[in-house]
Amino acid sequence: MGKLICAGLGPGDPDLMSLRSHRAITAARDVAYFRKAGRAGQARRIVEGLLRADVREHAMEYPVTTELRFDTPEYNQALALFYDDWAARIEAHLKSADMVVLCEGDPFFYGSFMHLYSRLAGKVELEVIPGITGMTGCWTATGQPITWGDDVLSVLMGTLPQEVMQARMAEADALVVMKTGRNLPKIRSALAAVGKLDAAYLVEAGTMPNQRIRRLAEVEGECPYFAIVLVHGHGRRPEIPE
Known part of the structure; x- marks a missing residue:
């Protein structure tokens, strides 16, 4: 064999x-x-x-x-x-x-x-x-860590019902949303409902020659298949008080 x-x-x-x-x-x-x-x-x-x-x-x-x-x-x-x-x-x-x-x-x-x-x-x-993973390449492309300290990272599918997405988004500190494409308007609405739209990024073709990074709030309509939505965490980290 x-x-x-x-x-x-x-x-x-x-x-x-x-x-x-x-x-x-x-x-x-x-x-x-x-x-x-x-x-x-x-x-x-x-x-x-x-x-x-x-x-x-x-x-x-x-x-x-x-x-x-x-x-x-x-x-x-x-x-x-x-x-x-x-x-x-x-x-x-x-x-x-x-x-x-x-x-x-x-x-x-x-x-x-x-x-x-x-x-x-x-x-x-x-x-x-x-x-x-594709999401690792995408969050590295943004130049920002996706999680800090005790941040909880949730990976969601854009195919989920909007109410389910919203509940999971509200609980998480950092987010990765896959299977975007035609689901992008629903993802945008869910993020807006939980107050996280302004913090979200859309990364298309991460690590590839045609890579593009935009704030999701500035994107209208759908997006290509190879695209991921990210919301970065801002959790605990060692800092010296001013």
Whole structure:
């Protein structure tokens, strides 16, 4: 049996990839990655120029992305069948060769690879290489620490109902909101309701060449897929009284 390696790629800048992931990717004969149909895919873009000349690429194209609501039975069934199919394909491939699966950020932090892992763990030899998360790259890009002292950091999804978001936002000292895109107006409204909109930043394409950082209060409408909302904490820290 071959070995399946999932290589965490980090937040987007190839220089922020770990040495272990880099070694696995540059040596791989077979590389798989997720992407939207008709797109090159973010994971594939990150490794441009790193793959062997004789590499065999396996593009795992999602059957749906935003065409169906994520909370519908149809969406759930389409994604479940997709992951079942690719888990079976990978298991068959591993009977004769290794494979490396690419994953943006960290594979175990909201990564699509988790769904393959849950189907293949215990059946094949697996290695998961951690990566710097996208949110880490984004808050570093702002030039401000995200947490201090006893600050509580909450990571929320923009797909949550607004009332749920507001309750979690009100409790947290520092915030990361992912899955923004078309949810950005709802996120903005929730932050405004708890008095944190003026402290929020929108970071698009963090660590990438087209990175952009703006105050969320100055942004109207929606935003790209690779965008994160941040609210920095201001907690306890050693200071000399004036």
